[in-house]
Amino acid sequence: MLELAVLGFLYDAQLHGYDLRRRIAALTGHVRPIADGTLYPLLKRMEAAGLLHRELQPGQVAAPRHMLSLTAEGKQDLLNRLREPDELFVTDENRWFTLLAFLRHLDDPAQQAAVLRRRLRFLTQPASFFWDEGRPLRAADFDDPFRQGLFTIATATTRTELEWLRQTLVALEPQA
Amino acid sequence: MLELAVLGFLYDAQLHGYDLRRRIAALTGHVRPIADGTLYPLLKRMEAAGLLHRELQPGQVAAPRHMLSLTAEGKQDLLNRLREPDELFVTDENRWFTLLAFLRHLDDPAQQAAVLRRRLRFLTQPASFFWDEGRPLRAADFDDPFRQGLFTIATATTRTELEWLRQTLVALEPQA
DNA sequence: ACAGGATATATCGAGTTCGAGGTATCTTCC
DNA sequence: GGAAGATACCTCGAACTCGATATATCCTGT
Incomplete structure (x- = not known):
């Protein structure tokens, strides 16, 4: 579910991890502020898998930001997940809502x-x-x-x- | 959440693990059939913590059943969880619904x-x-x-x- | 001048969950 | 009589999540 949210948000716009974290917290219901220790390793895994591209943007507001964007592979991966979601995404309320939030990307x-x-x-x-x-x-x-x-x-x-x-x-x- | 569901169902009646598993699957939304590998170790942990009592009932229907019931400590633990739930149980839809299912036990x-x-x-x-x-x-x-x-x-x-x-x-x- | 809070990223260990695999019994259907 | 499927329990390793901890900058209020 987290991966889908990351892909979905980045399909529209480049974001840095901290921003992503706030958006995911709001989407999944204000409810479930995902931990730093969950998000940052996930982003690294996704980058290693070739889904994300990372670009360093030094000292904008505070600490240097890592601007994230989807690779072509990442975009394709999002579309695949939207087109043929696992059964859990259809039956589980939280996951289904996450999917709905990004279903418009499926053209x-x-x-x-x-x-x-x-x-x-x-x-x-x-x-x-x-x-x-x-x-x-x-x-x-x-x-x-x-x-x-x-x-x-x-x-x-x-x-x-x-x-x-x-x-x-x-x-x-x-x-x- | 799982622990709360186990305690809640056993507050009413003795059940064996397999039955518990079906009830939890129905409650959490048909949706999330919890894995054997999650439930049985959980039951062992709760037994070790003194919340559950296990009684062997040989060959009822098929394999021997382990009938589970709450200890006095287990009942008290359920009531504590219902009286002062963690914030997540108030904000997360799934957890809140689980709590609602058993709130009547809080007299x-x-x-x-x-x-x-x-x-x-x-x-x-x-x-x-x-x-x-x-x-x-x-x-x-x-x-x-x-x-x-x-x-x-x-x-x-x-x-x-x-x-x-x-x-x-x-x-x-x-x-x- | 300095404390506190928001911004921003990162790692590590402890605990959980899943999925795959294993064992065994009983019932139903062909 | 045998296969299939439901009942019933268990373990293991891989993966994941959380919470604590760390670092560093910038802004605001006192």
Whole structure:
């Protein structure tokens, strides 16, 4: 997920690590300020893999910045990840949102639609947070307000997303 | 998060590892079937820490089951985690949902309300997925449908949750 | 003049997680 | 009778993440 976010942000603009870090923190939900010890080694790995290019820009504001940009290979890698995301990116809320943030980079509406269809398929499968003997439990099966809240929030989210998905698919698939 | 889920499920009933694994997979969103290699070592660590008790139940259905239950210390540990969750459990969607699933075990309505208030405080802070020069960007700042969808879904979710939080707080805090 | 905080990058060790592989039993279907 | 698949547990190495620690500059307030 982190790699996708790095690639996605750099597709638009050159950034330095510190800036990248703030943007990723905001995107993944203000929520999960990724550690220095995670980001900088990741950037080195990605540079070593030929996805990133690094350019030293001495003393702009404070310490010298390492301006990062995508190589041709890095751009291609981003597009591949967007076109054929791992199943986890379709099923996991956080990863799916990260993918959505950058799906516009995938230039072909048909390919964008195909990704949305995978999410649609996932969301329309029967699901529940709790099961008893193979039977899915519903909000009415609980008397505590917290699990009811869980269901209330999840249901509202799913309904909103399904509505958006269907509308957007109509716009992306002109005649079908 | 995993530890909280293990403690939460075992607070209600004895379970064996395999069953626990299915329940956790369903709760964390069908989405993230945790690996054997994660769960079993975790259970061993928790047993070594005195949180779990293990009892061998030979050949019920297939291989012998290790029925797990909470020790007194394990129950206390769950209640502590629910009463004073780390900040990440308040801000990260997945963790917060896990916490919500078991908040009923915390018997005191005042303590439950205090936890909900922390979430309320977090959700009412200004937030955005994207920023430009310190200014939060809004849905209208984007012309691609995917980022607009991101905002649409997030807004709907937050509104639903805020409504639920406020209603539930009224019920939990009788006169205040 | 100097402290504190933001900017900016980096490394290291400890702890976690994943994925692949292994073992064994029971049930179902052909 | 045998294969396949679900049940049930386990270990190991590779990879990753976090938190602590370090360094250095610039800006702001006192």
